[in-house]
Amino acid sequence: MARPRSEDKRSAIMSAAIHVIASQGLGAPTATIAKEAGVSNGSLFNYFGTKADLLNQLYIELKSEMAAAALDGLPSEDDIRRQMLHVWSQWLSWATSFPEKRRALTHLGVLDDITVESRQIANNALSGISKLLERGRENGPMCNTPLEFIVSIVNAMADATIDFMINDPANADKHCTVSFDAIRRMLT
Amino acid sequence: MARPRSEDKRSAIMSAAIHVIASQGLGAPTATIAKEAGVSNGSLFNYFGTKADLLNQLYIELKSEMAAAALDGLPSEDDIRRQMLHVWSQWLSWATSFPEKRRALTHLGVLDDITVESRQIANNALSGISKLLERGRENGPMCNTPLEFIVSIVNAMADATIDFMINDPANADKHCTVSFDAIRRMLT
Amino acid sequence: MARPRSEDKRSAIMSAAIHVIASQGLGAPTATIAKEAGVSNGSLFNYFGTKADLLNQLYIELKSEMAAAALDGLPSEDDIRRQMLHVWSQWLSWATSFPEKRRALTHLGVLDDITVESRQIANNALSGISKLLERGRENGPMCNTPLEFIVSIVNAMADATIDFMINDPANADKHCTVSFDAIRRMLT
Amino acid sequence: MARPRSEDKRSAIMSAAIHVIASQGLGAPTATIAKEAGVSNGSLFNYFGTKADLLNQLYIELKSEMAAAALDGLPSEDDIRRQMLHVWSQWLSWATSFPEKRRALTHLGVLDDITVESRQIANNALSGISKLLERGRENGPMCNTPLEFIVSIVNAMADATIDFMINDPANADKHCTVSFDAIRRMLT
DNA sequence: TATGAATGAGGATTCATTCAT
DNA sequence: AATGAATGAATCCTCATTCAT
Numbered sequence: 001m002a003r004p005r006s007e008d009k010r011s012a013i014m015s016a017a018i019h020v021i022a023s024q025g026l027g028a029p030t031a032t033i034a035k036e037a038g039v040s041n042g043s044l045f046n047y048f049g050t051k052a053d054l055l056n057q058l059y060i061e062l063k064s065e066m067a068a069a070a071l072d073g074l075p076s077e078d079d080i081r082r083q084m085l086h087v088w089s090q091w092l093s094w095a096t097s098f099p100e101k102r103r104a105l106t107h108l109g110v111l112d113d114i115t116v117e118s119r120q121i122a123n124n125a126l127s128g129i130s131k132l133l134e135r136g137r138e139n140g141p142m143c144n145t146p147l148e149f150i151v152s153i154v155n156a157m158a159d160a161t162i163d164f165m166i167n168d169p170a171n172a173d174k175h176c177t178v179s180f181d182a183i184r185r186m187l188t
Numbered sequence: 189m190a191r192p193r194s195e196d197k198r199s200a201i202m203s204a205a206i207h208v209i210a211s212q213g214l215g216a217p218t219a220t221i222a223k224e225a226g227v228s229n230g231s232l233f234n235y236f237g238t239k240a241d242l243l244n245q246l247y248i249e250l251k252s253e254m255a256a257a258a259l260d261g262l263p264s265e266d267d268i269r270r271q272m273l274h275v276w277s278q279w280l281s282w283a284t285s286f287p288e289k290r291r292a293l294t295h296l297g298v299l300d301d302i303t304v305e306s307r308q309i310a311n312n313a314l315s316g317i318s319k320l321l322e323r324g325r326e327n328g329p330m331c332n333t334p335l336e337f338i339v340s341i342v343n344a345m346a347d348a349t350i351d352f353m354i355n356d357p358a359n360a361d362k363h364c365t366v367s368f369d370a371i372r373r374m375l376t
Numbered sequence: 377m378a379r380p381r382s383e384d385k386r387s388a389i390m391s392a393a394i395h396v397i398a399s400q401g402l403g404a405p406t407a408t409i410a411k412e413a414g415v416s417n418g419s420l421f422n423y424f425g426t427k428a429d430l431l432n433q434l435y436i437e438l439k440s441e442m443a444a445a446a447l448d449g450l451p452s453e454d455d456i457r458r459q460m461l462h463v464w465s466q467w468l469s470w471a472t473s474f475p476e477k478r479r480a481l482t483h484l485g486v487l488d489d490i491t492v493e494s495r496q497i498a499n500n501a502l503s504g505i506s507k508l509l510e511r512g513r514e515n516g517p518m519c520n521t522p523l524e525f526i527v528s529i530v531n532a533m534a535d536a537t538i539d540f541m542i543n544d545p546a547n548a549d550k551h552c553t554v555s556f557d558a559i560r561r562m563l564t
Numbered sequence: 565m566a567r568p569r570s571e572d573k574r575s576a577i578m579s580a581a582i583h584v585i586a587s588q589g590l591g592a593p594t595a596t597i598a599k600e601a602g603v604s605n606g607s608l609f610n611y612f613g614t615k616a617d618l619l620n621q622l623y624i625e626l627k628s629e630m631a632a633a634a635l636d637g638l639p640s641e642d643d644i645r646r647q648m649l650h651v652w653s654q655w656l657s658w659a660t661s662f663p664e665k666r667r668a669l670t671h672l673g674v675l676d677d678i679t680v681e682s683r684q685i686a687n688n689a690l691s692g693i694s695k696l697l698e699r700g701r702e703n704g705p706m707c708n709t710p711l712e713f714i715v716s717i718v719n720a721m722a723d724a725t726i727d728f729m730i731n732d733p734a735n736a737d738k739h740c741t742v743s744f745d746a747i748r749r750m751l752t
Numbered sequence: 753t754a755t756g757a758a759t760g761a762g763g764a765t766t767c768a769t770t771c772a773t
Numbered sequence: 774a775a776t777g778a779a780t781g782a783a784t785c786c787t788c789a790t791t792c793a794t
Contacts, residue, residue, distance in 0.1 A: 532723060539716065554709050557705065
């Protein structure tokens with residue numbers, strides 16, 4: 001029985017990666033990430049076989065965390081509008097509360113090395129949000145549009161909104177509301 | 189450096205960069221771009237002092253071209269809805285007609301090396317579109333929202349729509365219309 | 377370190393090393409050898425203080441096994457020619473029967489890390505063969521040549537012959553005989 | 565017109581490689597070779613795409629040089645014995661005169677990265693010697709043995725002899741003669 | 753004693769940029 | 774001005790060896 005592989009260390013590397021990628025981009029050396037995590041250069045490769053591997057897992061984890069945050073405490077018995085607002089608020093709130101995670105996620109999203117599998121897993125994590133949108137657009141003008149298309153658009157709007165909330169925190173709530181209402185007009 | 193003798197060569201490098209970046213991403217070596225342009229490795233640095241320099245100029249040029257394409261033949265005497273539809277169609281049409289340019293632009297958009305000046309210049313090129321949106325949202329529910337916010341959102345929707353048009357060309361026109369109508373509902 | 381508890385494990389490592397080195401060469405990681413032996417990475421260093429140490433012991437063991445195989449069942453009362461043929465046949469037979477051992481031995485033979493002591497020990501193991509050669513060249517044209525020189529040459533011829541036997545198994549016996557006769561002509 | 569790729573530099577790298585490999589083995593870092601050649605780390609890769617590439621070219625060059633040395637000044641009108649002795653002497657003389665080249669060649673010979681093409685090219689360079697052996701074994705006891713087998717054996721004997729000549733230079737000539745006579749007995 | 757996680761030096765290769773021709 | 778060879782810092786990953794458990 002040797003030293004067990006420590007979950008702490010794994011997540012230290014993940015956290016370090018978030019921080020370093022947020023500030024230096026995806027070109028950040030693995031060595032920098034390792035040092036930030038307080039771990040040796042080689043140890044990083046005990047936990048992640050490859051830099052791309054680390055990046056993929058990070059992508060999945062962040063997307064999942066984001067989805068979980070958005071769906072947390074969903075008031076299932078409320079009407080659909082209330083539920084959507086809840087999700088939308090929490091989604092944007094998560095992104096503005098953890099700007100580094102959000103920034104890292106933005107970088108990761110355009111990385112070619114993120115595999116299709118990773119993207120699928122991430123999308124599955126978002127299925128709760130998709131279902132909500134499915135109900136939200138029922139009987140509306142976009143009821144025949146492919147759901148993925150709507151998900152994409154809403155995603156894009158979230159990104160744009162988050163940018164504005166971060167750059168203009170004083171009016172963050174207002175931006176959040178404005179874009180939510182815009183989405184409602186789109187869908188209903 | 190950066191003292192172009194032949195405009196032909198400069199644009200050959202630009203074109204090569206689009207092609208190479210579209211297929212290999214921003215990590216593509218300058219040497220590859222130079223070769224694709226039929227120009228020597230060193231020559232590239234006579235036209236662009238730095239790789240970042242080349243990338244910035246490319247970013248500006250592509251954004252400008254996109255804006256020009258969108259505004260080309262604008263029916264100024266038509267009503268605002270007509271004009272917006274015209275711009276929207278041309279915009280998406282440009283992106284789907286030149287997928288490499290669009291892809292390169294997507295890559296460039298997230299690059300840290302794109303300076304604020306470059307982004308401003310690019311935004312200026314988009315001012316024609318902004319003005320149209322300004323008129324388009326007049327008296328509507330978003331009349332008090334910062335215009336840039338609306339530009340951002342519309343931009344994001346364009347990106348999302350383009351992705352769908354490229355992946356599902358058979359229904360490209362429908363996607364174009366659907367998202368245009370969605371924007372109209374948002375703004376009016 | 378190098379304090380074996382179980383002889384089984386030691387020889388499992390040795391066998392694994394033969395297999396791994398034969399297929400991957402001397403650059404093979406100790407971890408690979410350990411895994412192949414069904415032993416932990418660290419355990420290997422309980423049995424052999426160093427990779428070089430393992431390699432040296434393996435070298436000695438293989439050379440000794442080869443010599444033992446060659447001399448096994450030596451018909452001591454037969455005439456010298458018969459005895460030499462016996463040894464020669466068994467030698468080559470061992471090499472072709474255990475191609476991995478032979479291949480590993482070839483790799484090890486050129487390794488700088490094999491110490492002079494190891495080489496001497498290995499040579500001692502070959503003394504039975506040397507003695508036979510000593511008698512075999514008596515009164516012949518090479519009776520005044522340093523015995524080691526003759527041993528070297530015969531060794532080299534064995535290597536060359538083995539290569540041919542392995543590559544052309546159909547004629548293995550013929551190659552064996554041909555080279556034996558050649559040696560006889562050299563020595564008598 | 566840029567600085568032309570210099571043949572001098574290429575051969576400086578080759579020479580450095582010989583020296584470094586002879587003393588450190590094939591594990592020698594390319595950086596060491598480059599430094600020894602008075603060339604930058606990266607420059608080495610302008611001349612040789614890969615370490616394996618360098619090693620292959622070195623192998624071919626050394627084998628060819630060895631063959632050329634052996635065949636240099638061949639007395640074509642002399643009888644076959646004389647010619648063979650000439651070749652044999654020059655061969656061994658080259659090896660003992662350039663011990664580093666010979667040592668490097670020994671290392672290279674067992675390297676897995678040497679391609680079959682390289683080995684073929686090298687063998688072609690040795691064809692002059694093969695032809696001589698072909699004539700030398702005519703009508704002798706090995707006239708029906710595959711020629712390559714004989715080449716192999718002679719090669720192996722050369723190696724063994726060279727070792728002895730280097731370790732016991734005082735008797736180098738004697739060793740040369742002794743093994744030549746041994747070969748003659750083998751073949752005739 | 754056995755395990756396998758931790759370490760960190762080391763090494764091949766890439767690439768933006770410079771500079772001799 | 775154009776070329777492409779030269780440079781060397783930078784980076785990912787490997788692996789023998791150590792050591793906590």
